[in-house]
Amino acid sequence: MAATTAVSPPALPWLRSARPLMMLGLGVVVLVAPWLGLGDYWSRQFILIAILALVVSGLNISLGYAGELALGQVALYAVGAYVTGYLAVSHGVTDILLCLLAAIGGAIVVGFVSGIPGLRLGGWSLAMVTFFLVIIIPNVLDLLSSQTGGALGLSGIPVPTIFGAQLVGDGFYVFVIAVTIIWFAIFRNLIGSSHGDAFLVLKQSPILAATLGISVYRLKLLAYVVGAIPAGIAGVLFAFLSAYISPSSFAFALAFTILTASVVGGSQSIYGAIFGAAILQLGPERIASFQNYSLIVYGAFLVVAGLVFSDGIAGLVRSGLSQARRRGWLSSAAPIDTVGPMAESDVALATAGDDTAAVIGDLAGEALTVTELRKDFGGLTAVDDVTLEAVPGEVTALIGPNGSGKTTLLNLVCGFYKPTSGSVRLGPVELGGLAPYRSARAGVARTFQTPLIPKGMRARAFVATGRYVSHRVSMPASILRLPSFWRGSRASDAEALRLLALLGIARVADSEVASLPLGTRRLVEVARALAAEPKVFLFDEVGSGLDEEDIHRLEEAIELIRRAGGTVVLVEHNFPLVLKIADRIHVLSQGALIASGTPAEIQANRRVLEEYTGSSETVDTIEELERSDAVPGPPPAEPR
Amino acid sequence: MTTLWSGLADGALYALVGVGYNIVLLASGVFNFANAQLIMLGTYLAYFAAVTLKLPLAPTVLIGAAAVALVGVVEERLAIRPLMGRRDSHATLITSVGVAVAIDGIVLRIWGSQPKAIPAPLSTKPLNLLGGTIEPTSLLLIVLVIVVGVGLHILSKKTMIGLGSLASAEDREAAMARGVNVRALAIGAFALAGLIAGAFGVVVGSGTYANPGLGDNLALFGFVAIAIGGSGSQIGSLIGGFATGIIYAEVSRYTNADWPQIVVFALFLLILLTRPRGLFGGAVERQV
Numbered sequence: 001m002a003a004t005t006a007v008s009p010p011a012l013p014w015l016r017s018a019r020p021l022m023m024l025g026l027g028v029v030v031l032v033a034p035w036l037g038l039g040d041y042w043s044r045q046f047i048l049i050a051i052l053a054l055v056v057s058g059l060n061i062s063l064g065y066a067g068e069l070a071l072g073q074v075a076l077y078a079v080g081a082y083v084t085g086y087l088a089v090s091h092g093v094t095d096i097l098l099c100l101l102a103a104i105g106g107a108i109v110v111g112f113v114s115g116i117p118g119l120r121l122g123g124w125s126l127a128m129v130t131f132f133l134v135i136i137i138p139n140v141l142d143l144l145s146s147q148t149g150g151a152l153g154l155s156g157i158p159v160p161t162i163f164g165a166q167l168v169g170d171g172f173y174v175f176v177i178a179v180t181i182i183w184f185a186i187f188r189n190l191i192g193s194s195h196g197d198a199f200l201v202l203k204q205s206p207i208l209a210a211t212l213g214i215s216v217y218r219l220k221l222l223a224y225v226v227g228a229i230p231a232g233i234a235g236v237l238f239a240f241l242s243a244y245i246s247p248s249s250f251a252f253a254l255a256f257t258i259l260t261a262s263v264v265g266g267s268q269s270i271y272g273a274i275f276g277a278a279i280l281q282l283g284p285e286r287i288a289s290f291q292n293y294s295l296i297v298y299g300a301f302l303v304v305a306g307l308v309f310s311d312g313i314a315g316l317v318r319s320g321l322s323q324a325r326r327r328g329w330l331s332s333a334a335p336i337d338t339v340g341p342m343a344e345s346d347v348a349l350a351t352a353g354d355d356t357a358a359v360i361g362d363l364a365g366e367a368l369t370v371t372e373l374r375k376d377f378g379g380l381t382a383v384d385d386v387t388l389e390a391v392p393g394e395v396t397a398l399i400g401p402n403g404s405g406k407t408t409l410l411n412l413v414c415g416f417y418k419p420t421s422g423s424v425r426l427g428p429v430e431l432g433g434l435a436p437y438r439s440a441r442a443g444v445a446r447t448f449q450t451p452l453i454p455k456g457m458r459a460r461a462f463v464a465t466g467r468y469v470s471h472r473v474s475m476p477a478s479i480l481r482l483p484s485f486w487r488g489s490r491a492s493d494a495e496a497l498r499l500l501a502l503l504g505i506a507r508v509a510d511s512e513v514a515s516l517p518l519g520t521r522r523l524v525e526v527a528r529a530l531a532a533e534p535k536v537f538l539f540d541e542v543g544s545g546l547d548e549e550d551i552h553r554l555e556e557a558i559e560l561i562r563r564a565g566g567t568v569v570l571v572e573h574n575f576p577l578v579l580k581i582a583d584r585i586h587v588l589s590q591g592a593l594i595a596s597g598t599p600a601e602i603q604a605n606r607r608v609l610e611e612y613t614g615s616s617e618t619v620d621t622i623e624e625l626e627r628s629d630a631v632p633g634p635p636p637a638e639p640r
Numbered sequence: 641m642t643t644l645w646s647g648l649a650d651g652a653l654y655a656l657v658g659v660g661y662n663i664v665l666l667a668s669g670v671f672n673f674a675n676a677q678l679i680m681l682g683t684y685l686a687y688f689a690a691v692t693l694k695l696p697l698a699p700t701v702l703i704g705a706a707a708v709a710l711v712g713v714v715e716e717r718l719a720i721r722p723l724m725g726r727r728d729s730h731a732t733l734i735t736s737v738g739v740a741v742a743i744d745g746i747v748l749r750i751w752g753s754q755p756k757a758i759p760a761p762l763s764t765k766p767l768n769l770l771g772g773t774i775e776p777t778s779l780l781l782i783v784l785v786i787v788v789g790v791g792l793h794i795l796s797k798k799t800m801i802g803l804g805s806l807a808s809a810e811d812r813e814a815a816m817a818r819g820v821n822v823r824a825l826a827i828g829a830f831a832l833a834g835l836i837a838g839a840f841g842v843v844v845g846s847g848t849y850a851n852p853g854l855g856d857n858l859a860l861f862g863f864v865a866i867a868i869g870g871s872g873s874q875i876g877s878l879i880g881g882f883a884t885g886i887i888y889a890e891v892s893r894y895t896n897a898d899w900p901q902i903v904v905f906a907l908f909l910l911i912l913l914t915r916p917r918g919l920f921g922g923a924v925e926r927q928v
Contacts, residue, residue, distance in 0.1 A: 069733045117912035124671045125912055127733065128863045132905050135860060139898040203730075252856060256741050263734060292749060299742025303719045306735035 020188065023271060027181040034170040043173045045281065047241055050180040052277035054234035056261045057187055057270070058227035063259075064267030065191065066223035067203030068122075071255045072114060072130025076107045076228045078137050078250040080235020085154040085245050086147050096160040096167060096175065099236050107232025111225040119220050122206075126224070134255055138247040153246025160240040167240075176237050183230050186479050188270050190226070193478035194489065197461050198468050199223055204454040210436035211414065211446055212532070213469035222475075253295070260298040263305040266314030275314070363566035365392030366427035366443060366535035368413065373422035373432075375408055375591075382408040384591035385422065390536065390569045390584075395562050397570040397578040400588035406571045407449075409588070410538055413569075414446055415439035426535055441469060443535030447525040447542060453513045459524050460509045463496035464489075466531030492531075499527040503557050519550025526557050536567040543574045555581055579603060641772025643893045644886060649778035649847065651885020652785040653679075656840060657862025658869065658877030659789050660833040666796055666872055667805035667829030668822075669812070670720055670732050674740040676859035678834050682708050682841030683850040684747055687756045690842065697761050697842065704838035712834025715739050716827050724812065724826070740855060748852050755852075758845035781843045786878060788836060793874040805829065809872075864908045870918025880918070 029036075034043055055073050062070045080103035087093040087102060110133070118129035141148045148154055160167045160175075167175055190196060198219060202209045206216045239245050257280055265276025284294060368390040375383040383405045390396035398406050411417045413424050415436035424431040429442050445466070453462065473488035500506045503523045508516055513524050522542060529537055539558070543551050551574075558581055561568055572578050578585060579599045587595040587608050595605045602608055660675040682704050689700040719735040762776040769779070796802035808815040808822045816822050848854055864884050869876025884904060891900040911918070 063730070067730050069730060069737075071737075113909075117909040120912050120916040124673070124733065124863070125867070125916075127673075127737075128860065128867075129909065129912065131856075132860055132864075132908060135856070136901050136905055139901050143898045143902075256737075259734075259737065293745065295745025295748060296742050297745070299738045299740070299745055302738025302741060303735045304738075306731045306738060307719070307722050 023184075023188075024181070027177070027184075031174060031177045031181070034173055043170075044241075047173060047176045047237070049274070049278045049281045050176050051234045051237050051241070052258070052261060052281050053274045054180060054183060054230040054237075055258055056265065056277050057184065057273040058230040059258055059262045060265075060267050060269065060273050061187070061190075061199075061227035062126075062220075062224045063262060064269065065196065065199035065203060066220050068119065068220055068224060069124075069127040070118075070130045070224060070227070071127050071259065072133040073227075073231045073258050074250050074252070074255045075114075075130065075133040075137055076110055076231035077235045077238070077254075079103065079106045079110050080232035081239040081245045081249070082141070082148055082154070082235070083232075084236045084239040085157050088157050088160075088239070089154055090147060092158075094158050094161045096162050096236065096240065099160070099240075100179075100233060103232040103236045104229050107228040107235075108225055111228030112221075115221045115224045119217055119224065131252075131255070134250070134252050137250050141247050149246070151247060153244060153248075155244045157239055157243045157245070172240070176241075179233060179237065183233065184270065184274075187230075189479045189481055190475065191270055193475075193485065194464065194468050194473060194492065195475055195478055197457065197465050200454050200457060201465055205452045207416070207436075208448075208452040208454070210416075211440055211452075212465055213437050213440035215435070215437045226475075256295070256298050260301055263302055269314030272314035363392075363533070363561065363564040364535060365565050365567035367391045368396075368536045368567055368569060369423075369425045370409070370413070371423045371425070373409070373412060373424060374420045375405075375412055375417055376420045381591050383412065386588070386591075386593050388586045388593065388596065390567050392567045393562060393565050394583040395558060395568045395570055395581055397572055397582035397585045398588060399572060399575065399578055399585060403590075404588040405591040406588055407540060408591075410446065410540055410569075410571055413439070413536075413538060414444055440532070440534075444538065445529035445532045445534035445536070446538035447522065447529055447540060449541040449544065451518070451521040451525045453521060453524070455512075455514050457513055458510055459500060459505075459513050459516075459527075460493055460496040462513045462524060463499055463527045463531050464492040466528040467492045467495065470532055495531060496527070499530050500524070502530075502560070503527055504553060519546045519553070522546065522550070523553060523557065526554070530561070534566075536569060537561060538569045538571070540571050541573060542570065543572055543577045551577060641770055642774070643772075643889045645769070645772045645774035645778070647886035647889030648782050648882055649774065649885070650888060651865075651882035652778075652782045653844060653848070653858060653881070654861040654865040654884050655789060655878045655881025656785050656836075656844070657858045658865035658881050659785070659792060659874055660837055661862060661866055662872060662874055662877050663792065663833045663836075664826075664829045666802075666809050668720075668724070668826040669809040670724075670826075671736070671871075672715075672720075672830070672833065673733070673736040673859060674715060674743060675833055675837065676857075676862055677740045677743040677855040678708050678712060678837035679840065679844060679858055680747065680850070680852075680855040681711060681743055682838040683758065683845030683848065683854065684751055684756070684841075685838060686841035686845045687751070687758050687850040690759060691756070700842055701839050704841040705835045706838065708838025708841070709831045709834035711743075712830040712832075712837075713827055715834075716830035720830070721823070721826065740859070744852065744855055747855075751850065751852075753852055755849035757849055758842060760846040761842050775847075777843060777846050781840075781847065784840070784843060785881075789874050789878040796874065801825070801828075861904070864904060867908060867911050867918055873918070876918055 030046060033046070038046070055077050058076070059070060059073050062068050083103045083106045084099045087099055093099065114129050114133050115126070118126035138151065142150045145151075160172065162175065165171075191199070198209070198212075198214055201212065202214065202216060202219055202223075209216050209219070238249070242249075261276035261280040262273065263276070264279055265272030265274070370386055370388050372385045372387055373383055374381065374385050386405075386409060388396070388398075398409065400406050408417065412419050413431060415431065415434045415438065419432045422432065426442055426444065431439050431442060431444065434442065471488060471492060473485050476482075477485045477488075497506065497509055500509050503526060505520055505523050505527075508520055508524070513521060516524065526539075526542075542554055542558075546554065555577070558568055558570070562583075570578065570582060579602075582599055585595075585597060585599055585602045586593055587602060587605075595602060595608050597605070657676050657679060660678070661672060664670055664672040664675070685704040685707055686700055689695045689703045690697075695703070715736075719739050720732055723731045723735065760775070760777045762780060764775060764777075766773040766775055767779065796806065804815065804820040805825050807818065808820050808825050812822055861884055862881070865881035866873075866877050867880070868883060869878070869880030884907075887907065888900045888904055891903045
């Protein structure tokens with residue numbers, strides 16, 4: 001099934017499955033409204049709402065889903081309108097489908113031209129580049145005044161045709177509504193696919209996105225450019241609707257209207273764009289004094305919405321539904337944590353016993369070789385010529401006190417830092433200096449000390465994001481719901497469930513990950529790492545903050561990976577845990593490697609003990625060490 | 641040379657906006673989109689004090705500085721602080737745009753869409769300087785902006801307050817743990833940015849008039865200034881602002897009125913493509 005992005009818990013299944021049909025039904029009613037007695041005034045209003053909704057939906061993709069503020073929807077809208085005006089007036093092209101095609105092409109080109117530089121830096125630069133794009137509209141139109149009419153505008157845009165027939169009156173109305181319905185179906189299918197989940201990851205944690213092998217820059221660019229398409233479409237519809245276009249139709253104030261509509265409806269929603277557009281279209285029409293105060297109202301609204309209900313009307317509806325369900329006003333599905341169909345696989349796992357190695361399948365682990373790796377930050381050497389190797393089928397642990405360079409080393413492997421010198425190789429591939437997403441694609445998977453988990457994502461969808469790059473389903477296939485989409489998403493979902501079951505947490509498959517306890521979140525992260533089928537697993541402080549039972553589960557999970565032939569690197573504070581599960585231990589102190597060896601060798605190493613206990617007396621048992629360990633660990637485990 | 645002087649005078653405005661962006665950026669890692677609107681508000685308050693109330697220069701400047709500083713503080717308190725420490729980083733984008741839009745709306749509501757002239761604080765007789773002419777007030781603007789920019793640069797590099805603010809922008813939590821009063825710094829930065837914006841109301845407004853479109857325009861060119869100079873660098877922002885002003889003026893001189901904006905836009909794209917951190921880039925807005 002498609003990984004949904006809805007924040008609401010998976011209750012009200014009838015609503016979930018019925019929603020597309022409901023929206024489609026609503027769309028059809030609006031489509032045939034002229035025959036149900038819709039007057040001219042309202043049909044024009046509906047067309048204007050549809051046009052605004054198209055523009056707003058484009059902003060929702062970039063702002064709501066990819067997390068990048070773009071103020072230039074107006075410019076892309078203008079491109080659509082002027083491409084149409086130019087084709088129609090100068091070349092007599094009235095075929096609306098041809099105009100749509102040309103306008104979409106134009107909007108995509110302008111999208112790339114502004115998006116490529118605008119997204120380089122993140123933060124405000126896209127907003128400002130696109131803001132600038134709107135400001136220079138009059139200048140560009142003036143320079144091209146023989147084609148665009150300059151400041152005077154372009155009048156006499158003829159009536160559009162479709163397959164040679166004129167589109168007027170109700171015909172044009174039906175066309176506009178149909179195009180809008182088709183676009184929103186595309187939008188919904190895109191968001192309801194693995195790409196929608198990738199957008200969410202991107203917005204909330206660029207670091208996690210890179211860890212999944214997603215190029216943050218490219219995916220943001222893609223989202224922004226896809227968002228340009230409906231704005232271009234809206235421009236075509238507007239040009240034919242009003243038959244006259246001028247720079248004043250594309251003033252900067254419209255950018256604020258669009259932003260406000262997006263935020264009012266809920267930027268991170270699909271149909272919210274329609275609500276927002278309706279309110280901003282009808283509000284000023286119905287309330288006479290609105291004009292005078294519109295900017296103040298928009299501004300106040302943006303502040304309030306940014307602070308309080310960042311999910312807009314769509315968010316209010318969502319939380320209203322879950323309130324109603326909680327109070328028993330609406331029928332609700334079985335609570336998620338009780339026995340459901342998932343329990344079977346749980347049982348299967350429990351009985352699988354020693355066969356788990358077969359269940360996980362063979363992991364094609366590769367050796368991770370770090371050679372004379374060095375990282376300087378200014379005058380500080382965080383990693384000092386470290387050489388070590390982690391081989392498949394073994395657990396390699398990296399220990400050391402705080403600030404000894406463990407996590408820096410991990411970040412060098414993942415590409416978050418560039419080495420000052422030395423090399424990091426995964427099998428034959430040199431990783432040093434690769435961008436994080438390239439390291440991930442080369443086969444590095446990691447978990448984080450504080451699990452990075454986007455809000456509003458369920459476990460099965462989150463685990464499936466591990467496969468976003470390795471088992472990619474193309475965007476067109478997702479939008480058109482081609483068989484490859486269904487195959488891909490079914491396989492990803494099945495794999496996610498299988499991995500969750502393997503780790504013994506199948507019951508949380510439908511829970512929102514961010515709300516799970518820490519230990520379970522760690523396990524979900526491990527499942528996500530497994531889903532990517534990586535060549536090396538990096539676990540950062542995987543045991544910290546966990547109770548005994550959670551640690552035990554993690555140990556089992558790591559053991560599972562080891563037996564399947566995976567390469568495991570463990571960065572860990574918890575000395576007893578490391579002694580128990582590691583095959584080889586490397587000890588770092590102040591950036592340098594001070595000892596390497598088997599757990600028994602490390603345990604007997606004076607230098608290590610000095611670092612750890614401040615005394616050079618050897619300890620014979622882990623219990624003794626435990627007492628002197630500065631870091632609180634779990635109760636002592638049995639020595640291996 | 642006259643073109644150069646007028647470029648420098650325009651550039652001083654852009655640099656001033658850039659400096660204001662940087663004050664807040666350096667202290668709290670937030671980009672305050674509404675900073676240019678604060679400057680616009682300063683020009684309207686100058687109009688109100690000097691023309692409507694017929695006050696002399698000193699009280700006009702003081703009223704502007706105090707009132708806009710207060711607006712800055714209110715903005716920080718209402719629209720920015722509640723979002724600090726939250727994870728979705730784009731919320732301050734929305735709220736500071738909201739503040740900017742609201743200020744635009746309030747100004748339009750009170751003073752209407754017609755620009756308002758503000759009497760120049762100095763003589764309007766052009767000076768002949770280095771082979772060009774420039775109005776004394778414009779020269780004053782250029783000098784004051786340089787003084788403020790350089791002064792803030794020294795302040796941020798040499799004093800405890802400056803260093804504390806750098807630390808707090810870099811890592812809010814770590815700075816808090818070190819005993820830096822992060823909140824006071826953030827509110828102080830907004831107040832200072834507002835103070836400067838308000839105090840410049842007369843000097844800016846006598847050239848540009850108090851004009852409702854001023855905010856959006858300055859926001860954009862101020863951003864270009866820090867894109868060129870590198871966000872976080874006050875000296876960079878001065879250089880970026882003056883460079884933008886000069887390029888604009890030179891292009892206007894040889895072409896029709898449409899080209900300068902387009903040329904600056906192209907330059908902006910080029911900088912983002914080739915030197916995304918700016919020419920003198922230091923601190924960068926928090927990314928995660």
